[in-house]
Amino acid sequence: MTEPHIRHIQLLGFEKRFIPSQHYVYMFMVKWQDLTEKLVYRKFTEIYEFHKSLKEMFPIEAGDISKEHRTIPHLPAPKWFDGLRSTENRQVTLSDYFSSLLSLPPKISRCPHVLNFFQVRSDDVNPVANNTNGRKPETFLLKVDTAKKNVSDITGPIILQSYRVIADYEKNSKSELAAKNGDVVEIVEKSENGWWFCQLRNKRGWMPAAYLEPLDGPDESEEQDPNYEGDLHITTKDYSGELDDELSLQEGENVEVIHKLLDGWWVVRKGSITGYFPAMYLQKSGETAPANENPSKRKGLPPRRSTISNANSIHKKERKQISQDTYRRNSKKYLKQRQSIVDTKSPIITENKEEESKSKPQPAIPPRPSKELILDRCSENTKSKIRTLN
Structure with a gap:
């Protein structure tokens, strides 16, 4: 190595x-x-x-x-x-x-x-x-x-990835980079919070990842697959969801991250509910919070891809979208599997159930009726058929 x-x-x-x-x-x-x-x-x-x-x-x-x-x-x-x-x-x-x-x-x-x-x-x-x-x-x-x-x-010069800007972006601070639809920028640094450090000709600055797409195809291939088992995180700031598929959470709540998306908006699970939440307000459980200010005070929340109405992609194939219903359905499936694993690991309970079933009295089997009794209870039509066969 x-x-x-x-x-x-x-x-x-x-x-x-x-x-x-x-x-x-x-x-x-x-x-x-x-x-x-x-x-x-x-x-x-x-x-x-x-x-x-x-x-x-x-x-x-x-x-x-x-x-x-x-x-x-x-x-x-x-x-x-x-x-x-x-x-x-x-x-x-x-x-x-x-x-x-x-x-x-x-x-x-x-x-x-x-x-x-x-x-x-x-x-x-x-x-x-x-x-x-x-x-x-x-x-x-x-x-x-x-x-x-x-x-x-x-x-060993730095080899930077090239991305295309899908819509006009106006910077909101000196540290950001303004770009026009169709500009090609080079990516210097990709941050999980949805802000990427870019270079455009002789200028450099931060841009939202939601405004960028790779030149060779949709970028869902760069994103991690959903992790329905969940990765435990803690919220570092209050956030009130503005869209229907966003979660509103208070600071200090425990959530499970099940899908990390490049635009900085992650799908999290709180109990049986899933929704989008800004990665900028999440911290991995067990990690120490930095002593300095939260990066959100340096840059605001990045926009979500779905909010860019004038996006103009050059790719015919669109990015794959996963609905919240799919996230929830798969999450429930995982929870059921986890519960079944717990049940199989409890042989004492299973044995007790078997002992209980053995201790219960079994119903008596009635005796087989005689031939005369059967004939007596048959209809006249059935009796006539039996006489014909005899």
């Missing part, structure tokens, strides 16, 4: 945030050896501390013993105050730095220090977005041409 390592690190840009105070974080798309791609956010001060620790771990390659043996790239120290201009100008330096770092021998480029630094953290998945005044972070994306110029010599 291949040991974990990073194939590629691409700088996407940076964000200006306002919690707990005004600061900047850089956005990196990290591609691992198994071709998974993760989006992480790091402050420059964190990157510089990582750089200093790396130099301490490898003093020869850091040039501490002899400068001519230095292979670890240089990285300038952070300024006393990092403003917008310095943060923006540093992007090329960071792209070059990580490009050079990954080209070093495996003992450095694949060491635990490098791998741990780019592991996904809770604040990468749910980054803080708003402060008490409702101010959203400002996103600054690196131009694609500039990024390619600085990372074109890296082996």
Whole structure:
């Protein structure tokens, strides 16, 4: 089995945030050896501390013993105050730095220090977005041409999937991406909550998965099959269903997820009732909730596919639709099967039933009537036929 390592690190840009105070974080798309791609956010001060620790771990390659043996790239120290201009100008330096770092021998480029630094953290998945005044972070994306110029010599480039936009989409925040019907975007990251990070020419941002379709056919093949056994989750926020097939649930309720759909609206079961519920408000049972704000405060609920009235697909074959009645029917079948399994695992009860049936008195079998009695009770027509046969 291949040991974990990073194939590629691409700088996407940076964000200006306002919690707990005004600061900047850089956005990196990290591609691992198994071709998974993760989006992480790091402050420059964190990157510089990582750089200093790396130099301490490898003093020869850091040039501490002899400068001519230095292979670890240089990285300038952070300024006393990092403003917008310095943060923006540093992007090329960071792209070059990580490009050079990954080209070093495996003992450095694949060491635990490098791998741990780019592991996904809770604040990468749910980054803080708003402060008490409702101010959203400002996103600054690196131009694609500039990024390619600085990372074109890296082996194992990121191969992005192409999807087509099925209807016009207007963005509602700076972190989102606006697109027109028929545009082809490249998918940088797919999130289960229904928001995908996309690239359209020299722009990047989040788009609802409901507005996207693969070029080669309907995308139900990418969705998981229904799991009628159910996967236990807990609701993290109140939601009142707006459509008839949506469930209204309170925060802290236990539900079973039976079908995860790409648009971020999952089919859940509460008791004997099923319905759609936003994945953004669900958390797997037993997992610890992230310390930061819920991602729904960074992006609103994604639209459902069924609500896009002006969708224009290029595929003749439509996506397969499963009705709530089918979900419920299959769920009941599973519950019955589970109950039958419980019954078969209770031999004591079965034995007791058999003993009870044996202890009950059996009805007496009446004696067979005589020939004369039978003839006496027959009709005259039957008696005449019997006489004829005799």
